[in-house]
Amino acid sequence: MMTLVTRRDFLKAGLGGSVLLACAGCVTAAADDEAEMLAAVASAVLAGVLPASPAQRQAAISETVAGVRRAIAGLSAAAQKEVGELFTLLTLAPARRLVAGVSSSWGSAGDEEVSNFLNRWRYSRFALLQGAYAALHDLVLGAWYARPEAWPTIGYPGTPEIF
């Protein structure tokens, strides 16, 4: 059976620093930083379905980020806190570089760099990072496919008109 690794263990073992953890626990990600991070993640997760035109693409990403935030608002208080800590961690530049392995700022990171980060977490030997990947996966894809605008692209006719 897999050994559970808490975030604290991970940071101590993996980085030798509890400074980042302390930071993530006591500050909240600025809304703009968080939106920039989520937009970069959404762009990579949704590669293959985003519209080609830059303006439409930008609008679709913004709507998805807004959808992610609405989804988080519906989670339990405990889950909201966990996700909040994850986002805060990712928006702190040192953590972004060391834990996520993304050297560019979120605003300038390309899909390839973000995809590599997502795959590292997806296949990580740390359950904490695998779980964080799964959260990003579910939040972004859930927000995207909840939108009626996304349905024609997958051949889904939408909910039936029954009344």
Add this chain to the structure above:
Amino acid sequence: MGSNVRDLMREGLAAGWNHIDATRLSANLALEADVVIVGSGAGGGVAAELLATEGLRVVIVEEGPLWTTSDFRMREAEAYPNLYQESAARKTADKAVNILQGRSVGGSTTVNWTSSFRTPPETLAYWQGALGIKPLSAEAMAPWFAAMEHRLGVRTWAVEPNENNAILARGARQLGIEARVIPRNVRGCWNIGYCGMGCPTGAKQSMLVTTLPSAMAKGATLVSRLRAERLLLDGKQRVVALRGLALQADGIRPGNIEVTIRARHFIVAGGAIGSPALLMRSGVPDPHGLLGQRTFLHPTVVSAGVFKDRVDGYAGAPQSIYSDHFLHQHPIDGPLGFKLETPPLHPVLYATTLQGFGEGHAEKMRDFPHAQVTIALVRDGFHPQSRGGRVKLRGDGSPYLDYPLDDVYWEAARRALLAMAEIQFAAGAGRVTPVHEETPGFASWSEAKRGIADLRLKPLLCRVVSAHVMGGCAMGDSPARGVVDHRGRHFQLENLTVCDGSVFPTSIGANPQLSIYGLAARNISLLAADLLGRPTPAIL
């Protein structure tokens, strides 16, 4: 809204039924009742109707909101945050199992997929033999199941299965595996396929349109969006009151307004995570350390096949075909068996369940109308090493389930992934993909057979989901072996009955709603006789 669809709950509220939305309270409230029922799902709903029919004053407490038939618009974006625990994203402690569990008036019965199986005779025989719960024989339970089948319109589905289910039947037949038609609790079902978002026509005979309106028509009071915080005990033998905390406007966080309900008797029916958690928060005596232990999930693995013709897995009754073939390959306490069924396919549910992201994920999503999904519900809790999970409390008192997936489980999961792929290829699939992070899928059965044999089956690599939470307040033949007795009566507190899936001492080995209805009907009928000072009815 068409005039041919009735919304019994809304009509009743307009006629003056007693409903308190706790988020609207501006001051503390004290209520009195004969019986308080915590939870309005399968157990609480049945209890409410039976007790209100006997003329007892009943108060039903529900943490989720009151959504009624005309609120259901078949939108995942509305249904998951409003009708499910933790927005349908409830996870086990290590995040390896995603749990679908209801959280609105009607509990999981409002959002389940209507499959209605009696408790399998082999499960009851195991409880009787290995666990000493002698009174619950298949014969003794049969009249209670029959009564609830009658009450809730349970009938074997007489309409053609949708293609998603027909493929399961076809593939199984090709391989000589028996597959059968599922009994469903519906009346006048329109065969639309959106049961999981609340039935928009009122056809599903959930508690929301059956027992709860019936109880409220007889004077029962419903308090929604109230978190049952703790039972207040008088010494160590009796419960005197329930203290609830009104949720704030977000429907998630409790505020400062308290609702205290005093009663003669207390029924806990908050589901297999909520019920043990309430007893733990209340400091209910637990001399043998059994509370919250042995919580089961039917941990489920998922296999997606792609077919040449359209499947349209979102349309039509979501579950109509099943196979129990693989439950009967070994003794019940041997290697874990599994039940095969199908889930409905909806864009959010499917997209979030599928592995991967980016172009690879997009490609799979483009096959959406051609995708058929089969699920294998693994029967946990019988094998000596299959001990399930444990409900624990966070610092804020909210519960979570720690359920380690072990080798005994993964051995069964591998057999299940193989069985599902073989059936899907036998039915004509062009490609089969187990939902697992390390496989792109397979183009033939021979490829799948080799590939699945080599898959690393581990938490968070192999997708595991659950829609059935059972156990945690297990019944037993003595206080050393159970939290409650076979009637759901708490062993230490004389006026406390547990009445939901938490009393099951193992998993059920089938979708559990009818098991809960039947046992609740039996146990609350006996309780009603006690409360009214009548002789206990002679039951088998």
